[in-house]
Amino acid sequence: MDDSEEIAPAVRSILDAARERGGGGDRVSVSPRSLPAAFEAAAADGRTPLVAEVKPTSPTADGERTDDPVELAEAMVEGGAAALSVLTEPEHFGGSAETLEAVRDAVDVPVLRKDFVLHEGQLDVVEADVILLIVRFLEAEGTDDLEDLLAAARDRGFQVLVETHTAAEVETALSAGAEIIGVNNRDLAELDVDLGTFETVAPEVPESVTLIAESGIQTPDDVARMREAGADALLVGSAIMDHGAETDVTANTRRLTNAETDTTTPDT
Numbered sequence: 001m002d003d004s005e006e007i008a009p010a011v012r013s014i015l016d017a018a019r020e021r022g023g024g025g026d027r028v029s030v031s032p033r034s035l036p037a038a039f040e041a042a043a044a045d046g047r048t049p050l051v052a053e054v055k056p057t058s059p060t061a062d063g064e065r066t067d068d069p070v071e072l073a074e075a076m077v078e079g080g081a082a083a084l085s086v087l088t089e090p091e092h093f094g095g096s097a098e099t100l101e102a103v104r105d106a107v108d109v110p111v112l113r114k115d116f117v118l119h120e121g122q123l124d125v126v127e128a129d130v131i132l133l134i135v136r137f138l139e140a141e142g143t144d145d146l147e148d149l150l151a152a153a154r155d156r157g158f159q160v161l162v163e164t165h166t167a168a169e170v171e172t173a174l175s176a177g178a179e180i181i182g183v184n185n186r187d188l189a190e191l192d193v194d195l196g197t198f199e200t201v202a203p204e205v206p207e208s209v210t211l212i213a214e215s216g217i218q219t220p221d222d223v224a225r226m227r228e229a230g231a232d233a234l235l236v237g238s239a240i241m242d243h244g245a246e247t248d249v250t251a252n253t254r255r256l257t258n259a260e261t262d263t264t265t266p267d268t
């Protein structure tokens with residue numbers, strides 16, 4: 001994504017805010033909880049490996065959930081989530097580093113810091129088990145190079161989820177040495193969601209890489225579709241947070257983690 005590319009105003013605003021956010025203070029050093037091991041443990045237990053996202057709101061959400069994020073996180077783990085994702089972006093997603101810290105203290109599963117990291121200093125904000133780097137955003141002018149950021153994150157102990165949306169971005173991620181790749185079904189230029197994106201892009205990812213299908217997964221049928229297309233795990237926010245209706249987060253999570261074993265749940 002170079003600066004001349006057409007992108008949704010909300011995403012332009014997210015990028016501008018990320019550019020202005022400074023780094024943290026002291027260099028972070030983390031002993032991470034293994035994400036691939038958490039996925040394997042979930043699968044061995046008969047649960048679909050799922051990263052459930054604590055996402056109070058977003059540019060595409062129907063409203064905002066104001067319940068205690070730690071209680072939401074605990075409810076997701078009770079529903080069988082193998083790992084959690086916590087938004088730390090404050091302006092468009094209602095997140096914070098303090099929320100992530102409190103969630104990570106309260107649970108024993110790996111926690112992904114979901115934010116828009118553009119340069120090395122922004123790694124030094126809070127300890128997390130996994131950090132997100134978005135290939136598309138790191139192609140913008142004035143950002144650090146993906147390969148350099150990946151190395152800087154690993155030096156601090158983070159596992160790194162490298163997010164892609166196209167086959168070309170997967171190629172970039174692999175060349176940079178990514179071992180965990182996400183394919184985002186949400187197009188960050190238009191903000192529309194198409195599960196066909198994962199089906200198209202997944203074959204480009206080698207077996208040795210941990211592959212995560214991200215965004216737009218709503219129903220047990222969607223879970224089955226992404227798993228059939230090769231997802232080792234799924235990242236789900238909106239369908240679990242259910243911003244408009246504020247339904248039971250444990251039940252919303254369980255409906256997806258049980259998708260491949262539960263033949264009684266209607267697909268609604």
Ligand SMILES: O=C(O)c1ccccc1NCC(=O)[C@H](O)[C@H](O)COP(=O)(O)O
Pocket residue numbers: 010011014053055058059060061184186188191214215216217235236237238239
């Ligand atoms: O979710 C948004 O509205 C959004 C808007 C602009 C940039 C990024 C956005 N989301 C980031 C994500 O990657 C999702 O939160 C995550 O994949 C979960 O997606 P979903 O299950 O569709 O909430």
